[in-house]
Amino acid sequence: MPDSQWVEVAPEVFVRAYDHLQLNITVVRGCDDLLLVDSRSSPTEGIELKTDLAEFLPAQVRMLVNTHAHFDHTFGNQSFGSDPIEGVPIYGHHRLPAHLDSYERPRLAAWRADGGGEPDRDWDDLRITPPNRLVASSQTVRVGGRTVLLHPLGPGHTDTDLVLHVPDARAWIVGDVVEASGPPMFGSGCFPLELPNQLGSLLADLDETDIVVPGHGPVVDRAFVASQLAEVERFAQQLRLAHRSGDSVERVLADHDRWPFPAEGLELAVRRAFAHLDTAESDPPVIPAHTPPRRT
Numbered sequence: 125m126p127d128s129q130w131v132e133v134a135p136e137v138f139v140r141a142y143d144h145l146q147l148n149i150t151v152v153r154g155c156d157d158l159l160l161v162d163s164r165s166s167p168t169e170g171i172e173l174k175t176d177l178a179e180f181l182p183a184q185v186r187m188l189v190n191t192h193a194h195f196d197h198t199f200g201n202q203s204f205g206s207d208p209i210e211g212v213p214i215y216g217h218h219r220l221p222a223h224l225d226s227y228e229r230p231r232l233a234a235w236r237a238d239g240g241g242e243p244d245r246d247w248d249d250l251r252i253t254p255p256n257r258l259v260a261s262s263q264t265v266r267v268g269g270r271t272v273l274l275h276p277l278g279p280g281h282t283d284t285d286l287v288l289h290v291p292d293a294r295a296w297i298v299g300d301v302v303e304a305s306g307p308p309m310f311g312s313g314c315f316p317l318e319l320p321n322q323l324g325s326l327l328a329d330l331d332e333t334d335i336v337v338p339g340h341g342p343v344v345d346r347a348f349v350a351s352q353l354a355e356v357e358r359f360a361q362q363l364r365l366a367h368r369s370g371d372s373v374e375r376v377l378a379d380h381d382r383w384p385f386p387a388e389g390l391e392l393a394v395r396r397a398f399a400h401l402d403t404a405e406s407d408p409p410v411i412p413a414h415t416p417p418r419r420t
């Protein structure tokens with residue numbers, strides 16, 4: 125299936141959905157400047173993205189923002205930010221470099237050893253390129269006179285999630301905090317028990333008419349985020365109950381039909397949640413972790 129073309133989802137906010145991993149790349153244009161969100165999953169894809177952008181818009185990428193550390197959003201970074209002269213600043217959550225060290229570097233080492241299931245790719249050319257503008261609290265950046273807000277979030281999908289708000293376009297670019305291409309995704313470094321709080325904090329800032337660009341899948345709205353929050357709240361509660369009743373990780377996985385998400389996405393979530401609960405001094409009460417202030 126060919127990649128889609130750039131689509132203007134809000135005024136001067138463009139999204140292109142790439143077929144590989146169904147990844148959304150977003151650009152915000154202010155005058156002749158571009159703010160690019162995420163860089164795809166390899167140096168080759170990063171260069172392809174650069175070419176696609178140059179053909180589409182007569183504007184310069186002035187900055188790159190990573191929504192989180194996972195490889196599909198950061199392994200193209202070197203194509204934009206590594207050159208000391210021509211490279212652009214890369215913004216990311218302040219915990220992102222540590223996550224790269226803990227999860228993405230070992231992932232890359234494993235791929236180099238076995239091809240990562242994609243033997244056609246040359247992983248030798250990849251130099252992991254962390255952000256050089258680390259964001260520890262909400263801040264504003266300007267792109268061609270336009271204001272974009274960067275909000276680092278607490279742990280949930282990962283501990284490196286950062287969402288962008290473009291107020292004049294009523295647009296939010298949220299990476300994988302919201303999953304619209306399938307069930308919520310529990311990947312490396314996830315915090316399943318804290319995801320409801322993370323998603324709830326995003327929901328609290330959304331207005332009814334805002335659009336939300338997820339990392340994968342179609343553009344959604346506040347109502348979608350509210351329903352996903354309810355889903356992950358139920359899941360977190362189910363995890364706590366299973367742990368409290370003495371279920372083992374293996375027993376949960378063997379009985380995956382009673383769980384809301386497919387087995388392949390479930391394993392990491394259960395392992396991470398149970399490890400967290402094993403080390404917690406005492407289980408928190410079994411109540412929804414977050415009550416959205418304006419549930420639709």
Ligand SMILES: [Zn+2]
Pocket residue numbers: 194196197300339340
């Ligand atoms: Zn992703």
